[in-house]
Amino acid sequence: MEQKLRSEARALLEQGKVDYIFGYEPGSLKFTTTPLLTRDKNDVDRLVVNPFIVNNLAKFLTELKGRVGIVVKGCDSRSLVSLIQDNKVARGNVVILGVPCEGLIDLSKVEKLVGRERDELDDILREGDKVFVTVDGKKREFPIADVAFDKCLACELPTPKEYDILLGAPTSPIGQKDAGYTAIDNLKGKIPQERWEFWKKEFSRCIRCYACRNVCPACFCQRCFVEETEPKWVEPTANWQDNLLFQVVRNIHVAGRCSDCGECERACPVKIPLRALTREMYDIVGELFDFKTGMDKNEPSLMTHYEKEEAEGLIR
Amino acid sequence: MEQKSEWDPQIVGFLCKWCSYAGADLAGTSRKKYPPNVRVIKVPCSGRVDPLFVLKGLRMGFDGVLVSGCHPGDCHYQTGNYRARRKMAITKKFLEYMGVEPERIQASWVSASEGDKFAATVADVTDNLKKTGPNRLFEDRRENNGTEASK
Ligand code: SF4
Ligand code: SF4
Ligand code: FES
Numbered sequence: 086m087e088q089k090l091r092s093e094a095r096a097l098l099e100q101g102k103v104d105y106i107f108g109y110e111p112g113s114l115k116f117t118t119t120p121l122l123t124r125d126k127n128d129v130d131r132l133v134v135n136p137f138i139v140n141n142l143a144k145f146l147t148e149l150k151g152r153v154g155i156v157v158k159g160c161d162s163r164s165l166v167s168l169i170q171d172n173k174v175a176r177g178n179v180v181i182l183g184v185p186c187e188g189l190i191d192l193s194k195v196e197k198l199v200g201r202e203r204d205e206l207d208d209i210l211r212e213g214d215k216v217f218v219t220v221d222g223k224k225r226e227f228p229i230a231d232v233a234f235d236k237c238l239a240c241e242l243p244t245p246k247e248y249d250i251l252l253g254a255p256t257s258p259i260g261q262k263d264a265g266y267t268a269i270d271n272l273k274g275k276i277p278q279e280r281w282e283f284w285k286k287e288f289s290r291c292i293r294c295y296a297c298r299n300v301c302p303a304c305f306c307q308r309c310f311v312e313e314t315e316p317k318w319v320e321p322t323a324n325w326q327d328n329l330l331f332q333v334v335r336n337i338h339v340a341g342r343c344s345d346c347g348e349c350e351r352a353c354p355v356k357i358p359l360r361a362l363t364r365e366m367y368d369i370v371g372e373l374f375d376f377k378t379g380m381d382k383n384e385p386s387l388m389t390h391y392e393k394e395e396a397e398g399l400i401r
Numbered sequence: 402m403e404q405k406s407e408w409d410p411q412i413v414g415f416l417c418k419w420c421s422y423a424g425a426d427l428a429g430t431s432r433k434k435y436p437p438n439v440r441v442i443k444v445p446c447s448g449r450v451d452p453l454f455v456l457k458g459l460r461m462g463f464d465g466v467l468v469s470g471c472h473p474g475d476c477h478y479q480t481g482n483y484r485a486r487r488k489m490a491i492t493k494k495f496l497e498y499m500g501v502e503p504e505r506i507q508a509s510w511v512s513a514s515e516g517d518k519f520a521a522t523v524a525d526v527t528d529n530l531k532k533t534g535p536n537r538l539f540e541d542r543r544e545n546n547g548t549e550a551s552k
Pocket of ligand 1: 353
């Protein structure tokens with residue numbers, strides 16, 4: 086897959102079909118990657134495809150001018166399609182290099198399973214649905230479902246539907262949907278006051294760094310309501326009330342554009358289970374309006390469309 | 402004389418100026434009696450109501466938020482109320498999931514000629530909120546003490 090990506094990327098640059106190639110290169114830490122954006126065809130050999138390509142690159146498209154050859158996993162492709170639906174990205178300006186994804190490895194799950202920090206591990210290797218972790222010279226085997234990100238277990242589209250070049254054979258979802266749902270199921274069993282208390286506690290840890298917003302491909306406003314001063318909607322300092330209000334409103338604002346890509350949760354430095362919000366919103370939108378984010382670029386986006394009769398029970 | 406209870410629900414109402422606001426006006430000019438619990442904010446169309454307003458209302462301590470616009474098909478801007486319906490529906494569902502009593506978030510269609518409906522809606526919403534109780538969602542004795550992390 087990596088070889089194919091490199092040769093395709095080189096060809097695209099050489100033929101002048103794109104101005105940039107946007108993919109992943111090895112990061113400075115073990116088992117990490119970092120985005121690589123380049124116009125130089127000699128850089129393409131740095132491109133990698135591995136189970137650590139976590140970033141959702143669709144985020145940056147709204148800030149790039151020119152034609153971009155972009156590497157996307159299934160989940161990223163949905164964010165990208167959603168941007169196309171919203172006219173934030175022109176389909177003709179992107180060459181989509183689709184990665185049929187087999188699930189990404191969540192290092193914190195690996196750390197828990199082997200009882201070691203990530204830099205103490207010698208090697209992590211994925212072969213099909215197995216993952217081999219070498220630690221202290223010993224090789225241990227885990228099924229991918231045990232070490233993949235929760236969002237990968239709930240993934241509905243591992244292979245991009247919208248692409249120009251597919252870099253490998255299509256893959257199918259690795260997990261049973263419910264495995265990515267535990268947090269929500271636990272919450273739903275509780276009474277409203279308990280649920281509110283839960284979130285109150287979670288958001289009292291929020292430091293309002295806005296990493297969740299800044300990493301989100303659906304958060305593309307030039308000016309976010311939290312930074313408005315006239316009127317001032319939230320206090321700039323962190324307090325749980327405004328932290329919670331911010332996150333709730335953010336989730337509502339990205340409803341129908343959030344594909345539950347999980348980037349916000351991954352970026353959150355204090356580990357607030359944000360996917361328990363995004364997943365629920367994803368389901369609400371699905372139930373009420375039969376809408377799934379970023380599945381079809383020709384479908385109108387959620388908030389630009391309506392049916393004559395819908396959700397009537399909710400309105401007097 | 403009727404005994405006045407200490408707490409009375411406070412409602413903030415976002416009313417579309419083309420229909421519900423005029424409907425509320427009509428309720429007034431035709432001397433309909435309805436509970437004085439709603440504070441009205443005039444908006445150009447129900448589609449103008451950002452769910453942020455709903456949250457901000459609750460954050461400020463209002464016990465309930467009412468959004469009211471023209472009936473489906475009657476929006477002065479054709480589709481504003483359809484969009485409002487989508488927004489309000491997800492807002493209500495989502496807040497319910499987070500633990501907010503659904504009674505606190507209300508939406509209605511009231512035309513300019515429906516003074517009666519407006520009065521009845523306010524009466525009903527007020528009644529329901531009395532049962533739900535005061536909004537203590539954002540109350541906190543530690544208010545303005547920052548987050549746990551900063552302490
Ligand atoms: S990333 Fe986490 S801590 Fe930062 S603003 Fe978002 S929820 Fe708060
Ligand atoms: S809200 Fe979170 S899960 Fe949804 S698109 Fe944004 S980063 Fe991804
Ligand atoms: S003008 Fe009344 S709802 Fe749009």
